[in-house]
Amino acid sequence: MSTPLVEARGVAKRYGPTVALQDGRLTVLPGESHALVGRNGAGKSTLVTILTGLQAPDEGEVRFDGEPAPALTDRDAWRRKVACVYQKPTVVPELTVAENLFINRQPVGRGGFISWRRLRAEAAQVLDTWDVHVDPQARTADLKVEDRQMVEIARALSFGARFIVLDEPTAQLDNREIERLFTRMRALQESGVTFLFISHHLQEVYEVCQTVTVLRDARWITTAPVAELPRTALVEAMAGESIAERTVTHQPVAADAPVLLDARGLTSDAYEDIDLTVRHGEVVGLAGSSGSGKIELAESFAGLHTPTGGTARLDGERLSFGDVQAALRAGVACVPRDRHEQGLVSGMTIGDNTTMSVLNRLGRYGFISAARKRGFAAELIERLDIHTEGPEQPVSDLSGGNAQKVVMARALASDPRLLVLINPTAGVDVKSKESLLSRMDSASEDGTAVLVVSDELDDLRRCDRVLVLFHGRVVAEHPAGWHDHELIASIEGVDHG
Structure with missing residues (x-):
């Protein structure tokens, strides 16, 4: 050789x-x-x-x-x-x-x-x-x-x-x-x-x-x-399981649950002609490789991008694009893809970070009640099981898992109608991952529509269905209970025909 x-x-x-x-x-x-x-x-x-x-x-x-x-x-x-x-x-x-x-x-x-x-x-x-x-x-x-x-x-x-x-x-x-x-x-x-x-x-x-x-x-x-x-063996090597392994039981959302998010023909530089619906209480996953357009699509609903074509309605009302504040007012909350760059203000406290999207609820005429803010933050800390000395602790002191919980806490603070989660468990420990996914489950049980983008199969396993994007187009839809090899094959563009 x-x-x-x-x-x-x-x-x-x-x-x-x-x-x-x-x-x-x-x-x-x-x-x-x-x-x-x-x-x-x-x-x-x-x-x-x-x-x-x-x-x-x-x-x-x-x-x-x-x-x-x-x-x-x-x-x-x-x-x-x-x-x-x-x-x-x-x-x-x-x-x-x-x-x-x-x-x-x-x-x-x-x-x-x-x-x-x-x-x-x-x-x-x-x-x-x-x-x-x-x-x-x-x-x-x-x-x-x-x-x-x-x-x-x-x-x-x-x-x-x-x-x-x-x-x-x-x-x-x-x-x-x-x-x-x-x-x-x-x-x-x-x-x-x-x-x-x-x-x-x-x-x-x-x-x-x-x-x-x-x-x-x-x-x-x-x-x-x-x-x-063989292709099946290659996918199995990437997935780490045999085709016969691992199914997950899942209680699907009611078939007659009303549609909360309804997008038609959404098009941009990153994705093309996307039709997408999410019902009340439904968790829909978006999967795909790094250039699939899945993140840009999810970020569009949170007001971070403006599609060049198509429309979206949230609870029957037209959703504005390219305006984060308008998206928040419409009832959209987002856990962004990078907690350090997009999710946290590192120089502020945990209390400041968790409540910044709901300050209008904590006072009147522009004056914020410090006691109400502290109490609200303390409730969120307890609800998300954030390990901290209290609301006044700098968010920069937290571990990755607890920092991500702060980002999730802020998203949930506004009681959103649509919760957009982008790589919600990236870089966190196993215990924090389970805690974050439990909050996603709780939100859907309360009737919130959830759109989750992730490279982690465990995140997508909790979904009612997963849409796979490839080069900006939806190429497959997998109902709950899919096998890892099936989803990975779709993500990687394998043609089993």
């Missing part, structure tokens, strides 16, 4: 108490396309940052061609080994293709000035070498997504790198563009280029890759030839 082009052994990475990667392993042979798959949070991104020299592992080692990886500070050595083409382009849009190819290393002529003639000639040579049909003098912003990606690949190859990481390269491409990308990948492989291919669309793995490595729960699970791993 030939020496691996890239090898990672026993790689571990921690951020404080969070284990981002515990047993990362990868062996990529020269000239292959090797898929790296796993659900969100499995450790893929952490492994990529280590493989590309953006951070060092706490444990384990990375080797290229049998030699230890370069020192983290030797950026030129890393560029000669590996490059990553991300879903979002890293080219400078206002520069030409030639300028992007040689940014920070432009050929210099007499007098120390940039030789633009040499720059264009060398750029044309690089593009020709790797069969990239793009005008070197074209403004990069004017290129199609697939051509921008090829420019980034050509730039990496011009440094000498022969190992290219493609991170969700098809997320913004249509079917024809995807097929063209795969054709170019195969041609580059024949020229000696090796790819690490990361995609949430498992069908693409079978189309373009020879080997697949699965990560789950921050650990290596398996590496196998794609041709020898």
Whole structure:
């Protein structure tokens, strides 16, 4: 067997108490396309940052061609080994293709000035070498997504790198563009280029890759030839359960419960033609990969985005978009995706954070009763079982689980008609997770309509039904009692037909 082009052994990475990667392993042979798959949070991104020299592992080692990886500070050595083409382009849009190819290393002529003639000639040579049909003098912003990606690949190859990481390269491409990308990948492989291919669309793995490595729960699970791993086995490896395992009993919402949220034809840059209803007391889940549009859709109901088309009604009244205050007045409450950036005001107390959305209830004519505010906050603290010294404690002192409970407490404080939860249990301990999900259950039992977006299957297991979005469209609906492998197959775009 030939020496691996890239090898990672026993790689571990921690951020404080969070284990981002515990047993990362990868062996990529020269000239292959090797898929790296796993659900969100499995450790893929952490492994990529280590493989590309953006951070060092706490444990384990990375080797290229049998030699230890370069020192983290030797950026030129890393560029000669590996490059990553991300879903979002890293080219400078206002520069030409030639300028992007040689940014920070432009050929210099007499007098120390940039030789633009040499720059264009060398750029044309690089593009020709790797069969990239793009005008070197074209403004990069004017290129199609697939051509921008090829420019980034050509730039990496011009440094000498022969190992290219493609991170969700098809997320913004249509079917024809995807097929063209795969054709170019195969041609580059024949020229000696090796790819690490990361995609949430498992069908693409079978189309373009020879080997697949699965990560789950921050650990290596398996590496196998794609041709020898049936799709059901791949999904099982990602899910961590066999197809026969695990069903959840669930009491569905009454079929005649009135519709509270009714959205028709919602369209934006992130999603397209979405019809969605949520009944009184119903919990509806939104699932999908990171580029599916699920978060943007949920945030639209909370007033954070304005769709370009479509309408939504809440309890029969038209819902205003793009206005958080209007959404709050209409009866929408939200637990946002990032509690630190969007959910908490870190310089304020727990009491301030839990009551900021209901200050109009705690006084008159703009004057707030400190006693009523303290009492209201104390009730919320008890209701959510927030472990704290009291309402006056700074919210910045709290653990992740208790901080998330404060965000949930504020959302529930207004007795919302629609509760939008986005990754409500991300980064919290098991006990806090169960407490937060119990509050979701209680809200629905009280008649609140709940829309929950999550990458955690345990969050979605409590739903009456789960809608799966793929590239901005609803592609599947799963009633309560689904198996993990069924939902993951829909999320990953696997066609069982």
